[in-house]
Amino acid sequence: MKDAVYANPFESLGPFAFNDDVASVFPDMIRRSVPGYGQLVGGAGLLAARHALADSNLYDLGTSLGATALSLSRHVRADGTRVIGVDNSSAMIERARGLLIEGRTAQDRPVDLVEGDIRTLPMHRASVSCLNLTLQFLPMGDRDLMIKKIYDATLPGGILLLAEKVTFDDADHAQWVQEVYWDFKRANGYSELEIAQKRTALENVMFPETPGAHESRLRAAGFETTRVWLQTLNFMAWIAIK
Ligand SMILES: Nc1ncnc2c1ncn2[C@@H]1O[C@H](C[S@+](CC[C@H]([NH3+])C(=O)[O-])CC(=O)[O-])[C@@H](O)[C@H]1O
Numbered sequence: 001m002k003d004a005v006y007a008n009p010f011e012s013l014g015p016f017a018f019n020d021d022v023a024s025v026f027p028d029m030i031r032r033s034v035p036g037y038g039q040l041v042g043g044a045g046l047l048a049a050r051h052a053l054a055d056s057n058l059y060d061l062g063t064s065l066g067a068t069a070l071s072l073s074r075h076v077r078a079d080g081t082r083v084i085g086v087d088n089s090s091a092m093i094e095r096a097r098g099l100l101i102e103g104r105t106a107q108d109r110p111v112d113l114v115e116g117d118i119r120t121l122p123m124h125r126a127s128v129s130c131l132n133l134t135l136q137f138l139p140m141g142d143r144d145l146m147i148k149k150i151y152d153a154t155l156p157g158g159i160l161l162l163a164e165k166v167t168f169d170d171a172d173h174a175q176w177v178q179e180v181y182w183d184f185k186r187a188n189g190y191s192e193l194e195i196a197q198k199r200t201a202l203e204n205v206m207f208p209e210t211p212g213a214h215e216s217r218l219r220a221a222g223f224e225t226t227r228v229w230l231q232t233l234n235f236m237a238w239i240a241i242k
């Protein structure tokens, strides 16, 4: 279904929320709003397949409709692995359950979907954890602990796949990237009104950081190797290896 959440003028624009209106158009919204989204999801499966360890858990934190969880489930072949997709939006998890039943085949790794907050989720024996565009929605003060918690739950040799919308320290570069990003949205059929209303709605909900801030946090948590594996405009993805 086509995303028209911000197509008409709002009298009073509330904060962006992952409610049923958003969940029902989410595949179209994310495809038209995140350059490189298809590569991000497909690539997560390939990287997970390479780094997954036998008898371990693969976490997709902020799974939305389960796209990344399904990609992990499809690509990973290591024995004794299961995928755990977690989201605190009941609208997302409900729809993800239906999509997963349709999408998973018998050869794929099993997937559990959990409705809950990733900050309080018990995690253990992780070999792959994905934060695909999710950390940016946590309050700034919760982010260090979240990454540390993932690090502590990760087996030696395991990985964290982090993808985020980013901003840049250099004001000119930040402005240029922002404008090209709006060009991308226009080219994907979003109107000026849609772009402006969504931007306002996201203002106190989503807080992008610089690449340097993410890399420092990953290192501070203990991840020794952190590498960028994908960047499209202002969307970046890292692999961090324990
Ligand atoms: N504290 C939290 N606990 C659990 N879930 C949360 C929390 N905060 C936000 N979320 C959830 O994180 C998801 C972020 S979307 C991820 C896309 C997906 N990874 C994809 O690869 O398609 C990214 C985007 O829409 O830009 C939403 O479903 C929120 O409900």
Ligand SMILES: O=C(O)C(=O)Cc1ccccc1
Residues within 6 Å of the ligand: 029, 030, 033, 034, 165, 198, 199, 202
């Ligand atoms: O649309 C934006 O501005 C984004 O940063 C991407 C996005 C995609 C889906 C939900 C929220 C944000």
